[in-house]
Amino acid sequence: MSTISKENYLKAIFLHNRIGENASTSKVANKLSVSNAAISDMAKKLSQEGLISYEKYRGMELTAEGEKIALRVLRRHRLWESFLIKALGMSWNEVHDEAERLEHHSSDSLIDKIDEYLSFPDFDPHGEPIPKKNGTFPKIPKSISLSEVQVGNTYQIIRVNDQNTELMNYLTKNNLLLNSKLEVVDKLSFDNSVVVKVDNKKNSLSEKISKSIFVKILK
Amino acid sequence: MSTISKENYLKAIFLHNRIGENASTSKVANKLSVSNAAISDMAKKLSQEGLISYEKYRGMELTAEGEKIALRVLRRHRLWESFLIKALGMSWNEVHDEAERLEHHSSDSLIDKIDEYLSFPDFDPHGEPIPKKNGTFPKIPKSISLSEVQVGNTYQIIRVNDQNTELMNYLTKNNLLLNSKLEVVDKLSFDNSVVVKVDNKKNSLSEKISKSIFVKILK
DNA sequence: GTAAAAAGTTAAGCATACTTAACTTAATAA
DNA sequence: TTATTAAGTTAAGTATGCTTAACTTTTTAC
Structure with a gap:
């Protein structure tokens, strides 16, 4: 089962993988502010569930299934950020922490309503691509x-x-x-x-x- | 410390107390869909923290401190419900479950922004009073x-x-x-x-x- | 190529918030 | 008033997701 913690691990691994870095134990530990031991523990579980491929001492990589979950969380995060800015006039720097929590506690239906409210945006207010409902990822402009x-x-x-x-x-x-x-x-x-x-x-x-x-x- | 579970216990006790009922173990257990044993367990903790007064076999009542937390949760719940209906066009029957989660995961600042967006409403779309930021409770019309x-x-x-x-x-x-x-x-x-x-x-x-x-x- | 340092893993333990099973107390019905 | 039932509590055990400490593997620097 995919818990809040697991969603955060998968998201962290995804964001590392995306910039071409290997998601090593200590990098993920650092991003999530937990001990390396916690990462090793969780890596075993996620691997058993088929969400990452994991070889001891060699870092982690998402499977297709794991990536699907990560993209779903990222979608939620970026839509929430966009929405809080657009609908409530919150600022760039306030919304990250808020979205970090809300992303784990909203139904698909709510997220889709937010998406619609925003007219299905491709990018969030930081210029980051927002994963689509169907799991695709808008292309990032060359930068x-x-x-x-x-x-x-x-x-x-x-x-x-x-x-x-x-x-x-x-x-x-x-x-x-x-x-x-x-x-x-x-x-x-x-x-x-x-x-x-x-x-x-x-x-x-x-x-x-x-x-x-x-x-x-x-x- | 006030966790999500504790917030839910306090809210449940508050809602029982408010209608004049004694918050008995099994009533609270029923509302929260947990065993009676879980209630007894938690009652001890909440009592130790000074959030409820609790006498074994005699039900629970909120202290001033406990009520403060309960009202804060209720405020969040009802503001979220109102907001989801107003801003996103969700319906009466969709918003309860959504708010049930969001109420535990939003900052004071976000809740206040929602309050402002809605022009500081006294009642939610179910006619329920929305606790104010200062802890007061709008008077319920005679019914x-x-x-x-x-x-x-x-x-x-x-x-x-x-x-x-x-x-x-x-x-x-x-x-x-x-x-x-x-x-x-x-x-x-x-x-x-x-x-x-x-x-x-x-x-x-x-x-x-x-x-x-x-x-x-x-x- | 080896020694030291860095990174990663394992094991044991903890807090939270539950469960079930056994038991105790209170309420009720004859 | 007492026996039965309902309600409540306690004890023991579980899953999750951490921690620290000890240990192992890998990397790096010479």
Whole structure:
């Protein structure tokens, strides 16, 4: 049976797999804020249920069945976020934690009504694709992360990784919003930080932050 | 600490206390669909935490602290129900089960936003009072239950006990909605059922159903 | 190629919230 | 008033999802 915990494990594994990373024990443990031991435990259960393929010491990967559940949770999460912003005027940085809980406690029928209310959007307010009811995934527009940009060019933010409320707060405060335009002023190979100019204000972004921001180049 | 289970226990006790009934072990067990043993167990814990007063074999009553939590849960439930109906066009009979889960998984800030969206309503779509943020409870209009009416009179429904989805479905199907007008055609003392006429259609209602419907007399 | 460090696993234990079975207390009916 | 029934409680046991501590495997650095 698929419990709340299991849904969260599957979602975490999915998000790792999606960026091409192997979902290792400690990465998943870190994302879920539990011990490595808890991951090993759960990996066995999920594997037995046919939701992941798991070889000891070698990380985890979703099966088709596991991916189906993960996509369903992700769909709920992103629709809730979109809805809370659109219907209740909540802000970018408030909705993540809220959706993190609501995603486990809404019926299919409610989620479909939200989808309809929003006119079946392809992307959420962070630019992330919203899985469709039929399990398909809207194609993500070609983008590069801010950690890969070139000094001198101008870019537009088209997607932000919304995994962390603190990051969202920071970006909001610094006007690094969806569709914001920025000029890359400098890159420091010392710490892989990037200096950008937004609204004529300079801002230095750490490697970790820049890796969470996805942009496209403006001609 | 107040977990989801504890919130549900407190809510159940509150709803029993409110109608003047003593919250006995088996009544609460029945409402929560758990064994009597589970109630005895939990009663001890809630009592230790100062949320209920409990004397073995003598039922349970909320303390001021327990009532505060119960009212907070009830507020969430009724605001969620109202919101799902207003914002998403869900129906009377769909929202109870949904709200039953959502009430445990929304922040104060979200609930307040919903309250604001709805312009701080005093009553939910079942006519039930919505506890206010400050813990007060809107006054319920004087009403009698359908089990107490007099044959020959005409009444209007002003409140319905929304504890059960099946009941809601039945009422919806038979046009027994909030504000519906009905004429009392007959009362059978044999089984305490009531025969009413709604939209010129006669309908016999069991004692249990009639006790869940509250009306006011129309001159 | 091996030693040290990092990552992962296993085992034992815990809290929560239940269950069933056995028992006790209270209510009721003759 | 007492025997029977109903209601309530206790005790023992279970599943879930964690923890810490001890141990094993893999990776890395020399």
